[in-house]
Amino acid sequence: MNKELDKSQSTAALRDTFVARGVATAHPIIASRAAGAYLWDEKGRKYLDFVGGIGVLNVGHNHPAIVAAVQLQLESFSHVCFQVVGYEPYIRLAARLSELVAPGQGYKSVFLTTGAEAVENAIKIARGYTNRAGVIAFRGGFHGRTLLGMSLTGMSAPYKQNFGPFAPDVYHAPYPNAYHGITSDDALKALQTIFSTQIQADRVAAIILEPAQGDGGFLAAPAEFMQALRELTRKHGIVLICDEIQTGFGRTGKMFGFQHSGIQPDLVTVAKSLAGGLPISGVVGRPEIVDAPQPGGLGGTYGGNPLACAAANAVLDIFEQENLLERSVKIGEQLRAGLEKLQVTHPEMGEIRQTGAMVAVEFVSDQPARTPDSAIVQRILDAAREEGLLLIKCGVERNVVRFLSPLTVSDQDVSDALGMFGRAVAAAKAAT
Template sequence: MSSQQKPPVSARTQHISNGIATAHPITVARAAGAYLWDDQGKKYLDFVGGIGVLNVGHNHPRVVEAVRKQLDTFSHICFQVAAYDQYIDLAAQLNQMVGGAEHYKSVFLTTGAEAVENAIKIARAHTNRPGVIAFRGGFHGRTLMGMSLTGMSQPYRQNFGPLAPDIYHIPYPNEYRGVSTEKALVALQEVFDTQIAADRVAAIIIEPVQGDGGFIAAPAEFMRALRKKTEELGIMLICDEIQTGFGRTGKLFGFQHSGIQPDLVTVAKSLAGGLPISGVVGRAELMDAPLPGGLGGTYGGNPLGCAAALEVIKIFESENLVERSRAIGEQLLAGFEVLESRFKSIGHVRTIGAMAAVEFVTDRTSKEPDAAIAQRVIDAAREEGLLVIKCGVYRNVVRFICPLVISEQDVAEALGMFERALVAVKA
């Protein structure tokens, strides 16, 4: 770079829309496993993982090799033009992983938002009903339907309306914020009583653990009650497993913690170890409701993504990553509880598997969210060499999304970095 050229951050400001935010003012040069390095050579422990995409870590050698091998045959076909084994094999495996002995089918797309959009289309096609119920604090993407389903006004909705019609929101159970299972179920009934009759509702979509909403797990009793209610009313239950899927919660899928069986499941993020692919997996009779041509997408189920995903599934089995997720969560929770006892700005700590978060408040009695200190902690952690990001409706939650291949020693080092960040900002 000549002395007259602008540095990368300035170039980013000049050439990239302000509408896309970047959490950390660094430029990445390379990455491997649980680490990445910036263009200045500084090394970071990555507890963001591409926002939950890299459960098998950066550049897992087996994923890299699978993609390289696929490149030698073909990189793109488009399944609407001609079939290929990689797409079919991946569907067969996911159908069994989600549906067990029941007959499930799959369709592959490119992004999580596309998966959500198509899950809604499938539910509407099957039920011939228009309504969809989602949850406050939920996140389902940035497309029109995804944004409409998302239960947060900022930064996602801004002045982008009008939103998609026939979408209704109810509170998500969150004991820390005073929303019990009972209150959430009462709110659901109120929607049926006052806004849309149950026989006009096609689907209820829920994250078993809210991701961007703050890493809040729905109680098992709520999930079971919701499943019972939807079955009684002929409403399709969609579990959005885009962030919770593939071992993040200590089970392969988040819905498995409550022992329910959803009608449709959306998958993406860690499905393919960093390659863009998403999907909808659902009961066969639902998946066959749209007429031929109603589903698809040019890049959906790209052969490179399918090849990567097939290898990711093998890695999960051979490296016991679901079990590793639970161990990571236990280690993080033990560390968080020690920090919670020392730093008064920590209002609540929570983990489910390796889906871990620390919520910051101005004081523990009022529980008033403190987004400012959360941001200062994130910035201080980066200086220590730890990358984390925020979440929550109030943006006062710091989330930890490390690759599941991370070592026990590296988790301990990350906790030490986080502690030093808390000290630095006088949390």
Template sequence: MNKTLGDSQSVAAMRNTFVARGVATAHPIIASRAAGAYLWDEAGRKYLDFVGGIGVLNIGHNHPAVVAAVQEQLESFSHVCFQVVAYEPYIRLAARLSELVAPGQGYKSVFLTTGAEAVENAIKIARGYTNRPGVIAFRGGFHGRTLLGMSLTGMSAPYKQNFGPFAPDVYHAPYPNAYHGFTSDDALKALDTIFSTQIQADRVAAIILEPVQGDGGFLAAPPEFMQALRELTTKHGIVLICDEIQTGFGRTGKMFGFQHSDIQPDLITVAKSLAGGLPISGVVGRAEIIDAPTPGGLGGTYGGNPLACAAANAVLDIFECENLLERSREIGEKLRAGLEALKEKHVEMGEIRQIGAMVAVEFVTDAQTKAPDSALVQRVLDAAREEGLLVIKCGVDRNVVRFLSPLNISEQDISDALGMFGRALKSLKA
């Protein structure tokens, strides 16, 4: 068996034979190792990785400080379960996140394992606090593949398929999208319509949204929309939840996406880049809200695993030492400038979106109709891979290419990535 596993063609064949079809893989390569901004396949080919495990590796692959922290923790213990005995890395991480999310306001945390689990617990906390059933999410939002996560997610394909019926008392409102002519005022009016036709505001426990929709196409909620939501939720006693699973930890140029709008959410969900590749997620929020569940109502066997907590504390150290928030903004500006230059030659690049180092390009069939061109995006991904650049798609129509580089990437790597992407676009017209 080991000899067979050593052959990349055999591994690919085994993947098709033994791995469930429903687990999609964006690129047909088998990884052998990774470091920093790079990944190598089993044939030894090197790729510049602008996927980062889908926004998980904001500090790059195998950062030495994270590796050292995990190794040190592993020598003490790898698992005891926080619901059995407590441990310092969990408690220290909770304290640090409290100060990052709401300095001096005494926010509290609970740690879990996956982003979907964090979302489910945030909703559970909100319902426990308000004693209300309803939840409003947004079209184009992504909140996970569990039952409640799918119910909250505002996209049908590929996530919902024939998996229903879904969780009850979940309602979807349209999300602002200026490029396609849907303003913040339009979205707020639609929300009022939900209150008047589907569920009264005093029966809504929570409104949940991504400050920048990730899988939905890197659409940023305008500050005025976020501020209006904060006023509305405060007025009606609704818990405002910001899903920061992809926007968190420097991706948008601030530690969290909500900080661009000068608001304070009641709860936020975190995961992905919190621990540099180790699985951990969490809910951070106001003490009076997050303490609504009584003892035993929150937790999970692997939630806040000691190795992941050690990694997460190392990640926060790295942010402090390497000035990654400023670097995130610099990376985003350079990527945007390079992509704008390419757009002058490629009219199919409909809109370039950038907030910090969260950068994406929406591809359309023509500039007038702005009709999505998902087939072209797949060809772009394949051509970019042939050039040595890994990127992935997103958007409700899967016509958006997203760029998720490490925040400590070099100037040369940024230049190389833009060159690879430009050559990929040019090759499709040859």
């Protein structure tokens, strides 16, 4: 077949011909522009975007302050590589994140490009500091698509496929999930079993977890579990890493998800909404741990790109100026209230989960048995798109609908989204 570029082909047809099949796209539309909480496709149709690039756009599409900051930086330079010469936006961002993650404790940062890179570097730092190899992650967790990221991820499909063998010295423990009968005590006992049967605690470099699992179903770790985990890691000299790539920057109603439990992690990974859509990630942590690698052991050509650092500093300004943490809490409360009303007439909505504006609904086909229903979720996503609302799914069984609205969204937009979602649920049920 002749695959030369045919300019008469639609963008969608070109995508099918030239883009790898392994890159999934949740919705069969092609974006043409976006602003605030809205996105328009090539045909000019307007959608209320409650995906936000998968939790990347907490300040909305094309926030004017971010556009201005990037334009200003672009006039000076777009790239020099921090491993060649330093620049002020990188250094200022490190200082600001230090105060946000651990005020007054002098935490240090290294900036990278993707969330998976941040995770890999956090593990590398922890291993360098402890001189240990073992890492414990949790079932249902998602930590990226690189070799180590896949190894740490606690889900098989679609991430692991036939991509093994995976990185060694990685162990998985159950994550608390009260809806499906896994208590904090169960999860803690399972950790002790790992220490007894698979790897001694004094050979574990790090325990990594999301304070609220993102792709795993928006499951928030109970405060008592986080506190017990912090005590356990201190006891055994294990580095505690909080993966805040999806939970960070206001999504949970606080700047970081770990702050709900009153603990202080050793390392924090950040990405996604840090820069309002520009690619940047980082590891922020205790100085004695972050400084364990020798010079040259950390970094990357594009890590902490000047344009992304400028955008990230603008994002932090926006949080201060627009009170987005308070707004996150209010958005979450409005969504929960509306979803609970729908749940009365739609028992398939098995559980509503909400931490700040991190909101999700798990769908089940049998309430008493809590049997996951992934089929209805896909029908809901398709019906919601027809209504003009973009949503995506998550959960190990892909039976959870997640809401990732911008924190700048209006009350009316949230109300409109709830109406669209309700009609989509009804349509999905009628289609069975």
